[in-house]
Amino acid sequence: MARPNKRTTLREVAEATGLSTAAVSYALRGKHVSKETEERVRKAAAELGYEADPIARALASGRTSTVGVLAGDLQDLWQQQLMAAIGRELLAGDRYALILDAGGDPERELALAKQLRDQRVDGLLVSPVDPSAEGWAKIAEAVPVVSIGDALSQARTAGEVLFDNRAGIDAVLDYLRGLGHRRVTVLTPTGPSTPDRPADVYVRQAADRLGIEVQVVPCAQELGEATGVARRVLTNSPAGRPRTGPADLAPPTAVFCFSDSIAYGVYAAAAEAELAVGRDISVVGFDDHPVSRVLTPPLTTVDWGLTGIAKEAARLAVAAIEGRRVRRKRILCAPRLSERGSALRAPGDA
């Protein structure tokens, strides 16, 4: 039965002030009451050290001032960064972020989303592993959902902060093509159990259009694993060759990573193989994590504006929670190619 050291309850404040619990409840929230009683109640509450019990409040009101934040995969350093930023943003608005990690598993992702809903989170921010899952529909009915990155195609969300993947991919492939690259390997965090994500699909189309040969290879975010995959790609050992794409025996001249975390793995593998990033093998990332500029050479990557994303996502969620209308509930983040030193002219290209 609960904890031994009891908290002061609303009833006790009521008794102390000679008011009803209802009156006290209102007074503490500044509703329906006269200035003076509010004052009196506040004082009594302070003296008794009263603080409303969030659980009881949640049960009675259905609200928690807690927002669920569901990361697709927290192994991704950029997502860690994003969650931290969202947490700060929410906290600034007196809301708490309940951060969960789906670990790249689409099923777990939905299971966690449901739990969050059951916990009465007022809103749910999600950076989805599987944006096309049907399960999102029901969840979005029960709680305002804001998706980050890709749109939840099956659900009516309260807001979306999307990456303009097409523009980002076009920008990178154009850039690489201009540098003379014709064989590019794309490393995507999409796992085997996950359906292709929009970027995976689009990058093939874009490459075809530009006359670039791409090979799309799935890759874990964790550094050690990513390094392993990159190692195989760079040496073009059989395990690194995907089942799709032309059976080209030459290794790629450039690697395009759909997350900076993965790019770090390529750096590690390149160092092992004594390949100079930039000169021997070009690398492009996709997030602009802060440390990317500290690498040698600094990682050329696509910046989506982390802070802005966190701000917008939090804003949309809060607006939805408070039932406010917003002008645009779909924010499209434009890519900015941060051209640094990791992608240079392809070897052998004039």
Add this chain to the structure above:
Amino acid sequence: MARPNKRTTLREVAEATGLSTAAVSYALRGKHVSKETEERVRKAAAELGYEADPIARALASGRTSTVGVLAGDLQDLWQQQLMAAIGRELLAGDRYALILDAGGDPERELALAKQLRDQRVDGLLVSPVDPSAEGWAKIAEAVPVVSIGDALSQARTAGEVLFDNRAGIDAVLDYLRGLGHRRVTVLTPTGPSTPDRPADVYVRQAADRLGIEVQVVPCAQELGEATGVARRVLTNSPAGRPRTGPADLAPPTAVFCFSDSIAYGVYAAAAEAELAVGRDISVVGFDDHPVSRVLTPPLTTVDWGLTGIAKEAARLAVAAIEGRRVRRKRILCAPRLSERGSALRAPGDA
């Protein structure tokens, strides 16, 4: 009033089965009931799509199967990593991590801890900004607390996973001394509003003993800010000189950073100043974040074993929650100096 699409409640399951809510409640938890009723209830519950409401359960039982995880400062990449790891660890045990960020502010840290307690978290894991704060005592009375990094000196915690700071600092200073360094700047995340932490105090003693001149300079974790501080330290501009320590005009030959995140700032500043890390200026970190080995040169740092820490901390917390006794509730993590390329012989040293 709550959400429109109502959930099925315990009472409905009771009515459907002709049992009392009590019986159903017990049955679903496999207590006091016969095999067959349990079966019958389970079936009915499944058919009705019943799932216990965690909030109501929390109010009635005082338990939530949620664990609060309070980060001192989530700008620190290593702490991001740690939180992610703890979250995974907890999730594996069917508990949810409620991750909050104190943003380096000791007052906020305590305020958040209280909120977490009010949320009825079953346990609290904390990587404290201010381990010596008195406020921890009360919190630890109400909920099992496990501290990570430094011990909460004023509180009776349920467990501790401590870094052997003294050993770590000794190892690094010994190492630097052996390389001929005599002027070392220590960059610590400890903020102006925070009391000195054990490591800050100890590093001065250790340096004195070894005949090393140290200057302890506070430094933010965020890359941009850290770079700024490091810039001043490397050029020894007035702003970089702390008020304490000898007024030495020469810049340090080595920088010892109490977090890898800060070390990244030093790399950035060194690059700006065209100083070669290792040759012109030695840098040592204190966490071993995964990306540290990807830098050029790879960062020499102190490894505490992230995964182990997350595991132990989660284990201690869960044990305390379940009221189990543990042999050792104080785990001391031994430092392992990962000697890589960022600290070399001091310039001018034979």
Add this chain to the structure above:
DNA sequence: TTGAAAGCGTTACCAT
């Protein structure tokens, strides 16, 4: 403006 009382959905105690 204030009070009385009915929930909110469980759990846990006490009978049976």
Add this chain to the structure above:
DNA sequence: ATGGTAACGCTTTCAA
């Protein structure tokens, strides 16, 4: 093994 029924601590009608 089950049922009845207080808690749990708050919010929110509905009256006054």
